[in-house]
Amino acid sequence: MLRRMVLAVAVSVGMSAPLKAADDLVTTYELENGMQVVVVEDHRAPVVMHMVWYKAGSADEQPGVSGIAHFLEHLMFKGTDTMESGEFSSTVAANGGRDNAFTSYDVTAYHQRVASDRLELMMRMESDRMVNLRIGEEEILTEREVIIEERNQRVENNPGALFREQLTAAQYLNHRYGIPVIGWRHEMEALDMDDALSFYETYYAPNNAILIVAGDVEPEDVKALADQYYGVIPANPDLPPRLRPSEPPQSSARRMVFYDARVAQPYVTRSYLAPERNSGDQRKAAALTLLAELLGGGQTSVLSQKLQFETKQSVYAGSWYRGTSLDATTFNLIMVPAPGIGMQEAEDAMDAAVAEFMAEGVDAAHLDRLKMQLRASQVYERDSVESVANRYGRGLTSGLTIADIQEWPEILQSITSEDIMAAAEEVFDLRTSVTGWLMTEEQEVSQ
Amino acid sequence: MLRRMVLAVAVSVGMSAPLKAADDLVTTYELENGMQVVVVEDHRAPVVMHMVWYKAGSADEQPGVSGIAHFLEHLMFKGTDTMESGEFSSTVAANGGRDNAFTSYDVTAYHQRVASDRLELMMRMESDRMVNLRIGEEEILTEREVIIEERNQRVENNPGALFREQLTAAQYLNHRYGIPVIGWRHEMEALDMDDALSFYETYYAPNNAILIVAGDVEPEDVKALADQYYGVIPANPDLPPRLRPSEPPQSSARRMVFYDARVAQPYVTRSYLAPERNSGDQRKAAALTLLAELLGGGQTSVLSQKLQFETKQSVYAGSWYRGTSLDATTFNLIMVPAPGIGMQEAEDAMDAAVAEFMAEGVDAAHLDRLKMQLRASQVYERDSVESVANRYGRGLTSGLTIADIQEWPEILQSITSEDIMAAAEEVFDLRTSVTGWLMTEEQEVSQ
Numbered sequence: 100m101l102r103r104m105v106l107a108v109a110v111s112v113g114m115s116a117p118l119k120a121a122d123d124l125v126t127t128y129e130l131e132n133g134m135q136v137v138v139v140e141d142h143r144a145p146v147v148m149h150m151v152w153y154k155a156g157s158a159d160e161q162p163g164v165s166g167i168a169h170f171l172e173h174l175m176f177k178g179t180d181t182m183e184s185g186e187f188s189s190t191v192a193a194n195g196g197r198d199n200a201f202t203s204y205d206v207t208a209y210h211q212r213v214a215s216d217r218l219e220l221m222m223r224m225e226s227d228r229m230v231n232l233r234i235g236e237e238e239i240l241t242e243r244e245v246i247i248e249e250r251n252q253r254v255e256n257n258p259g260a261l262f263r264e265q266l267t268a269a270q271y272l273n274h275r276y277g278i279p280v281i282g283w284r285h286e287m288e289a290l291d292m293d294d295a296l297s298f299y300e301t302y303y304a305p306n307n308a309i310l311i312v313a314g315d316v317e318p319e320d321v322k323a324l325a326d327q328y329y330g331v332i333p334a335n336p337d338l339p340p341r342l343r344p345s346e347p348p349q350s351s352a353r354r355m356v357f358y359d360a361r362v363a364q365p366y367v368t369r370s371y372l373a374p375e376r377n378s379g380d381q382r383k384a385a386a387l388t389l390l391a392e393l394l395g396g397g398q399t400s401v402l403s404q405k406l407q408f409e410t411k412q413s414v415y416a417g418s419w420y421r422g423t424s425l426d427a428t429t430f431n432l433i434m435v436p437a438p439g440i441g442m443q444e445a446e447d448a449m450d451a452a453v454a455e456f457m458a459e460g461v462d463a464a465h466l467d468r469l470k471m472q473l474r475a476s477q478v479y480e481r482d483s484v485e486s487v488a489n490r491y492g493r494g495l496t497s498g499l500t501i502a503d504i505q506e507w508p509e510i511l512q513s514i515t516s517e518d519i520m521a522a523a524e525e526v527f528d529l530r531t532s533v534t535g536w537l538m539t540e541e542q543e544v545s546q
Numbered sequence: 547m548l549r550r551m552v553l554a555v556a557v558s559v560g561m562s563a564p565l566k567a568a569d570d571l572v573t574t575y576e577l578e579n580g581m582q583v584v585v586v587e588d589h590r591a592p593v594v595m596h597m598v599w600y601k602a603g604s605a606d607e608q609p610g611v612s613g614i615a616h617f618l619e620h621l622m623f624k625g626t627d628t629m630e631s632g633e634f635s636s637t638v639a640a641n642g643g644r645d646n647a648f649t650s651y652d653v654t655a656y657h658q659r660v661a662s663d664r665l666e667l668m669m670r671m672e673s674d675r676m677v678n679l680r681i682g683e684e685e686i687l688t689e690r691e692v693i694i695e696e697r698n699q700r701v702e703n704n705p706g707a708l709f710r711e712q713l714t715a716a717q718y719l720n721h722r723y724g725i726p727v728i729g730w731r732h733e734m735e736a737l738d739m740d741d742a743l744s745f746y747e748t749y750y751a752p753n754n755a756i757l758i759v760a761g762d763v764e765p766e767d768v769k770a771l772a773d774q775y776y777g778v779i780p781a782n783p784d785l786p787p788r789l790r791p792s793e794p795p796q797s798s799a800r801r802m803v804f805y806d807a808r809v810a811q812p813y814v815t816r817s818y819l820a821p822e823r824n825s826g827d828q829r830k831a832a833a834l835t836l837l838a839e840l841l842g843g844g845q846t847s848v849l850s851q852k853l854q855f856e857t858k859q860s861v862y863a864g865s866w867y868r869g870t871s872l873d874a875t876t877f878n879l880i881m882v883p884a885p886g887i888g889m890q891e892a893e894d895a896m897d898a899a900v901a902e903f904m905a906e907g908v909d910a911a912h913l914d915r916l917k918m919q920l921r922a923s924q925v926y927e928r929d930s931v932e933s934v935a936n937r938y939g940r941g942l943t944s945g946l947t948i949a950d951i952q953e954w955p956e957i958l959q960s961i962t963s964e965d966i967m968a969a970a971e972e973v974f975d976l977r978t979s980v981t982g983w984l985m986t987e988e989q990e991v992s993q
Contacts (some may be wrong), residue, residue, distance in 0.1 A: 162609060162720075162722065162790070162791045163789065163790065163791040165720075165791075261797060262798070264794075265719070265796070265797055265798040266798075268719035268720070268794075269716055269719075269798075269800055272712070272715035272716075272724070273609075273612075273715070273725065273730060273733075275609065277719070278720065283720060283794035284794065285792060285794060286720075286791065286792075286794075342610065343609070343610065344609045344610035344612075344733065345732065345733075347711075347715075347730035347731065347732060347733075349712070350708060350712055350804060351709070351712040351713075351716075351802035351803060351804040351982065352802055352803055353716055353800055353801065353802045354800065354801040354802065355798035355799055355800045355801065356798060356799055357797060357798040358977075530805075535798065
């Protein structure tokens with residue numbers, strides 16, 4: 100309800116005077132050791148986000164040690180030469196802040212939100228653990244149990260997550276995006292100190308990191324502190340180039356059925372290999388972003404309209420695409436059949452709806468509405484300094500430049516119906532696709 | 547015809563006095579630097595096979611440089627400090643011998659067949675290129691063209707080979723057996739000197755090699771020569787352990803269709819992940835070896851009988867399994883439909899034939915015949931010193947011991963119908979399978 104109101108406002112504003120996403124107040128520079136610094140100013144409240152983004156994620160792991168990037172993220176909260184295990188987070192909390200971290204395919208990031216006057220403390224602690232991490236053998240063993248339990252909860256106990264793992268592994272023939280970020284369980288069980296330190300020593304270095312400070316700060320103050328704390332850390336001269344194995348031609352549509360007795364609601368999904376946003380070359384990704392919205396971005400989308408409201412064969416249908424990625428990504432479709440609709444019937448209906456869209460083309464009014472909504476959400480996103488900081492962090496660790504990130508909203512606005520249909524023609528290539536059915540054996544029998 | 551005669555002889559001999567595969571005349575020892583030496587004596591003719599097997603194949607490659615093991619195999623025929631490019635092979639030929647080399651997932655091997663008195667020359671040259679290889683940049687470029695052309699001929703111009711590449715990539719979710727030995731074309735195009743030397747320096751060392759000398763030689767003479775030529779080469783202290791990424795649970799049957807306008811004869815194939823021969827634990831692999839023969843090892847096999855002769859739905863049907871592998875291998879089925887039989891019908895018929903076999907169980911007389919044939923072919927195989935040498939080389943580089951290799955024939959003989967049915971129950975798990983259809987779009991329309 101809130102979201103709808105926001106959009107309504109956006110549209111009404113847009114009608115009278117087109118909304119323009121003003122440039123973010125961003126300053127960027129590089130320390131002598133190669134560390135990139137990005138300052139996003141927002142002086143409305145005396146708080147600051149302090150983030151360090153390492154350009155290393157699970158897709159940078161060596162074969163056989165899947166999960167090590169994420170395991171190291173956990174271990175980073177253990178001690179250093181001068182801090183006890185757990186002291187990092189407790190210090191942040193004692194100073195009224197909150198801290199967190201996450202690992203994905205392309206990046207591992209650490210961030211804290213604190214009062215602006217605590218920024219120096221954050222930099223002191225974060226720069227300390229960039230080089231002085233000390234982990235005990237006992238901590239390796241206990242924290243390994245923690246990540247395995249995390250896998251149990253998030254994946255093993257979740258048929259949909261297990262299904263997605265198998266789909267993703269089938270999607271990539273060569274690239275490590277096929278391997279789950281959290282790791283294959285049997286490999287997680289063998290992760291050890293050497294694996295963790297090897298990843299740490301290779302990738303945790305200032306010339307592989309981006310410092311983002313967002314909030315009530317002045318760029319020159321941040322620069323002075325960054326020089327003092329991060330600038331003194333030597334670059335890693337042996338940092339490997341970030342060149343991952345790419346995909347060979349994918350020439351065979353793949354299909355799979357995943358049966359799990361715990362599945363309540365079966366569904367059909369399909370992913371196609373899709374281009375990502377590349378520096379200076381974002382138009383195709385922008386067209387796919389709009390395609391995903393048009394086709395399956397909510398109740399007014401083509402798939403929803405056709406499958407939920409017209410034929411009523413579906414209780415949910417959608418599509419999504421995430422273009423911010425270092426390497427080739429996917430465009431995805433989903434169709435959750437209504438009761439009594441079989442899996443093949445559901446898949447055929449999904450295909451028919453997409454085929455109709457391809458024949459009918461883009462509804463110009465629909466595209467205009469979506470562009471307006473995108474513009475509005477970009478404007479309102481700027482109210483959250485954390486969102487802005489994340490946008491820069493994600494973009495910069497995915498191979499984009501500050502200019503690419505800032506041009507993105509205008510590129511989206513410039514995309515035409517023809518661009519979208521051309522991108523759709525290209526991406527809907529069954530030879531690069533994986534189609535999956537999630538269901539129980541019982542559901543199959545009952546159809 | 548010849549083969550049938552040979553088997554007829556074997557059976558008649560077997561009837562009167564059961565054939566027993568005598569132990570091969572094998573002597574083995576290890577040089578001080580860790581190089582294993584295997585001597586197979588055969589004094590019937592004054593010739594000798596000289597082979598060096600490196601325990602490194604395409605599955606030992608780093609991500610992104612697929613094909614480097616095979617590329618290096620080509621480059622090994624370039625010069626050393628003391629030999630010109632091409633001189634190795636021309637010297638072998640000038641001495642009346644022939645030489646060759648091959649690369650597979652687990653091994654790269656070099657061998658020469660020469661008169662026994664040329665053994666020392668072979669050792670001098672082979673030990674020389676184990677450490678003194680010198681490659682020019684120009685040679686990298688020209689030889690890279692050669693391997694790409696080899697790929698063109700063997701793979702790109704062959705729809706069946708392209709199809710198998712996609713199937714194999716879908717079979718393995720984590721292990722590098724999913725990557726073709728010859729390499730992905732786009733990665734081959736970027737292979738360079740550093741990649742080749744890195745593989746060479748890591749894996750080409752006496753402690754990662756097996757010397758096999760088979761033929762008209764005395765073990766002590768071989769030992770003296772091996773000490774002189776190979777024994778002086780230092781071991782590589784940094785040889786990495788041979789531990790590859792293994793598969794996570796495979797929980798979704800995969801399916802794919804590969805369309806290629808060049809396909810004349812469509813077919814259906816299915817592979818299941820299957821256990822390999824392991825040291826001290828070969829019974830399951832032995833049962834699968836017999837299962838493959840029973841089910842699809844020729845005109846008298848179950849699939850042939852049911853699908854070619856009874857229902858006439860197939861022009862060829864078969865199964866195969868290759869247990870000699872360092873890591874998990876596959877069990878394979880194929881069904882080539884007769885004219886007028888559609889692909890789904892063909893797959894259903896193949897499944898039905900296997901299901902009938904599972905219900906009917908093993909025909910005892912059939913199993914006895916197969917065991918007799920296996921015994922016979924093992925006996926006759928010993929007539930070829932090259933085959934014996936290859937058997938040891940393949941086995942030893944796949945993680946087996948001399949004892950495992952010698953016990954294998956008796957293990958095969960000891961397998962019961964129950965063992966075979968239990969192995970079949972276990973291996974026919976659709977969740978670990980990939981089913982593929984090779985066809986043209988036209989063939990699809992015409993059905």
